[in-house]
Amino acid sequence: MLNIGCHLSSSKGFKHMGKEALSINANTFQFFSRNPRGSKAKAVDEKDTAALNEILQKNNFAPVLAHAPYTLNACSSDAGLREFAKNTMASDLEIMEHIPENMYNFHPGSHVGQGIDTAIDFITDMLNSILKEEYHTTVLLETMSGKGSEVGSTFEEISTIIDRVELNHKLGVCLDTCHIFSAGYDIVNDLDGVLEKFDKVIGLQRLKAVHLNDSMMPYNSHKDRHEKIGKGSIGLDAVIKFINHPELRHLPFYLETPNELDGYAAEIKLLRENFTECTL
Template sequence: MLKIGSHVSLSTKGLLTATGEAASYGSSSFMIYTGAPQNTRRKPVDSLFIEEGKAAMAEANIDEIVVHAPYIINLGSYKENTYQLAVDFLKEEIRRTHALGVRNIVLHPGAFTDKDVDYGIDRIAAGLNKVLNGTTETDVSIALETMAGKGTEVGRTFEEIARIIDQVEHKERLTICMDTCHIHDAGYDIVNNLDGVLDEFDRIIGLDRIAVVHINDSKNPVGAGKDRHTPIGSGWIGFEAIRRVVHHEKLQGRPFILETPWIGKDAKTQRPMYEVEIALLRGNVAERFGESFLSDVEQVHAFFNKQEIYPRAFIISTWELLKSDAKAKKADPREPLERLYDAVVEAGLFPELTEEQINQRIIAWLAVNELTV
């Protein structure tokens, strides 16, 4: 079974709550932070409802999940207090990950800030050695995430990650999290040359190290170095390319995790598109949503065809407009999905549906050429 799921919260009843949320989207895997990703405040492990959560996972046929380390960790920092915090906190996160029964903790390698990339690589490798030598939970691996090249972050090329691995003593405890948005933004053309990118990764690092795949579309063209996620099919990568990643024979068996942003007009009512994204990528939309959903998607398709609005052309042209024309962006800053939603609402197509339900149908329309039921 395809292991595909969403990033969910460990709120309220810990792992039990997270499992329930993931299952509601149709997930067969999921990713959690053991606390808020922006800080180091953490609840005691014994308050995370671990056994109850594992029972719920078994009932939902979820056998593998992933932990993500908080963003605040920076093993590349030259500031001693920041560096030591990263080392100490990552050790503790490994212990918590072990307590949850999880095998991989995803880590952004770090940023070199006021130094240079060589310093950052050496510093990160030294920090990983301190962490791995200082923990006995050998069943937990650190999955270094491929990065987009934003700012001074390290890991934007396969070579940078390989150089980190080369300096780490316990290489057997290092895996990789490949992020589709990140490698696209870093300049790897997974849209037109996925096989070539995977072959390059295999030559430099080894495909056997990939333990997790983050699946996200991108708001920016290839090589932009920006790292801005958007729902599947609404960005420069597109649904078809991401579907090829998820079903590529060389990547099977890994958990594929969505980190796509929640969308909606009102921040208070924004919702993720995880459920429809998972169903589209798995190919069970009719089973998940019913035949009437497919009829609605056909209605959306006919509506936009009449206006000569075609999925990929509209998405790319809108992003190009927003990136290149400052005056146009100032006059109308709406992103592609918001423009499509407004058009459907203004036409009065589905007056009985919620904003989330309309957006789900638009996401499906964007993937219409690959829609299987």
């Protein structure tokens, strides 16, 4: 089965997102943990989270994915912003305990001129200070496109962060197809080679989720501009090959394409039609 969903708004609550996902034939979804450009999170509604958990269980959903706000920068040069990042993620992980066995994704951040080494020190310090053995949520580092001073545009940077975290069995990776293509990993012409490198540097066992996006920008452009499936420089054929790859087909895929709900429904239908069910 193809485990696929899209990014949904959490403004109407968890139960509403579950129903929206079902309405477009999705069996997972992603949502922002709080306002993507703000700081406040909604109080947990126990009845609402229980209703969502019931939907997830009854419909055999793949893990849902919470996305940290864009304002979170764990490697900022501003100590106050780093503290905000730590407090935000700590709060988010407490909230995620109400939706157990799911995942939380964040951008590693931007070093704003301090350099990669300093940035990685800050990121790992944050993770070491907030991860707890009792948490049931897997925290994912997202692969980035490398625009500006972004951290995480190479597999080596992601691997170094993971290796320096004490409870790194709580960590995984979310691979964004638009980002890695833009970062210089040629998933169109050399998908096997890219995955071999990922396995050698990070380990494919760490790959837990995929942001499935086409790219408005060309290969190795280091620009982060998502495009609808089949409308960009990655193209439909490469996306279909990607979701059917034996090392990837079991993963949950989350669309972040520039769409409304009906557009996501059409993309999910297209991808399900082009997914080859395993007969073994």
